[in-house]
Amino acid sequence: MIHIAIDGPAASGKTSLAHALARRFGCLLVETGKMYRAVALGVERGFTLDQIEITADHNGHTMLNGEDVSSLLQTPALDQASSKIATRPEVRERLVTLQQQIAAQRDVVMEGRDIGTVVLPHATVKLFLEASPQERAARRAGERDGAEFSAILTDIIARDLRDSTRAIAPLNPAIDAIIIDTDQKSLVEVICEAIDLVEVRLGGHRSSD
Numbered sequence: 285m286i287h288i289a290i291d292g293p294a295a296s297g298k299t300s301l302a303h304a305l306a307r308r309f310g311c312l313l314v315e316t317g318k319m320y321r322a323v324a325l326g327v328e329r330g331f332t333l334d335q336i337e338i339t340a341d342h343n344g345h346t347m348l349n350g351e352d353v354s355s356l357l358q359t360p361a362l363d364q365a366s367s368k369i370a371t372r373p374e375v376r377e378r379l380v381t382l383q384q385q386i387a388a389q390r391d392v393v394m395e396g397r398d399i400g401t402v403v404l405p406h407a408t409v410k411l412f413l414e415a416s417p418q419e420r421a422a423r424r425a426g427e428r429d430g431a432e433f434s435a436i437l438t439d440i441i442a443r444d445l446r447d448s449t450r451a452i453a454p455l456n457p458a459i460d461a462i463i464i465d466t467d468q469k470s471l472v473e474v475i476c477e478a479i480d481l482v483e484v485r486l487g488g489h490r491s492s493d
Contacts (some may be wrong), residue, residue, distance in 0.1 A: 286311060286391040287406075288482060289399035292413030293455060294363065294443050295420035297466050297474055301413065302395040304475045305482065306344075309393070313344040314386055316396035316403070317366065319379050321357040321439065322348045324365035340386060360431075360439065365444050370397075371450050399448055400458035409485045411478055412457035415466045417441050 286304055290298050299315055306313035319338050326336035326348055339347045345354045369375050383403045387394060394403065400410035415423075421437035428436075447455040457463055462481055466474050 285408075285484065287387055287404050287408050288393040289404045289407035289410045289456065289458075289461075290393065290413065291400050291411070291455070291461065293397075293415075293420065293447065294440055295424045296413040297414045297423070297471065298395040298413055300471055301411075301478055302345050302393045303476060304419050306393040306480060308479055309482065309486075311391040311393045312342070314340055314383065314388070314392050314394040315344065315346070316379065316383055316394060316399065317353060318346040319382070320366040320370045320375070322353055323375055323379070324362050324369045325353060325356065327369070328362075328365065338379065338382065340382075344430045358427075360436075361427075363438065364443070366454070367446055371446070371452065375450055378453055397455045398453035402453045402454065405458070409482050410458045410461040411481070412461040412463045413466055413474075414463060417444065419467050426452040429435055429457050 286309060287376060288309070288311065290302050290305075298316075302313055302315065305311070319340070323333070323336055327333075331349075337349050341347055341352070345352045346357065347353070374389050380403055383394065386392065387404055396403070400407055400412065415425075415451050417437060417440050421433055421440050424436050425431045425433045426438070444455075464474060
């Protein structure tokens with residue numbers, strides 16, 4: 285079974301790379317950040333944690349109490365809310381268990397902040413993406429028309445600090461992760477580099493080409 289773990293800070297390019305690798309190697313894509321955002325959305329809607337059920341369907345869509353909320357989760361407010369939600373032990377325990385159950389059933393490309401260290405410590409391949417806060421803020425501003433660069437940069441720096449210093453599963457590369465610095469690299473360059481690394485680790489097998 286193939287398990288590809290992709291970790292890194294906010295806006296480092298994890299999701300775009302994960303989509304590309306999932307297509308290339310025929311794996312289910314699991315965006316764990318969306319699961320935490322879905323919990324935050326449920327709390328925002330007035331649900332208690334016990335009333336919130338998060339699942340991922342066979343297409344990798346994130347479901348909140350049976351509703352596909354994937355398209356509702358990419359907002360600045362949920363970025364910050366999900367980072368805070370992720371510090372709650374009961375939330376992490378539930379979602380990590382769910383993520384491990386998904387991976388136990390099939391090949392996956394799973395991206396997040398503690399995949400290689402906590403969720404899939406025995407993953408076939410572990411990648412960790414790095415980029416400067418300024419680079420990441422510029423990328424996110426480009427994704428969100430009209431968003432102010434300085435505000436995004438402030439949010440990213442705050443989130444980096446919170447993610448790296450939290451008591452439970454702080455953001456750090458696994459000891460056996462391959463680190464890819466994405467500064468000054470195009471998405472295509474990062475994808476090609478990652479594909480080469482994965483194919484070497486897999487012995488050149490399982491490419492969908």
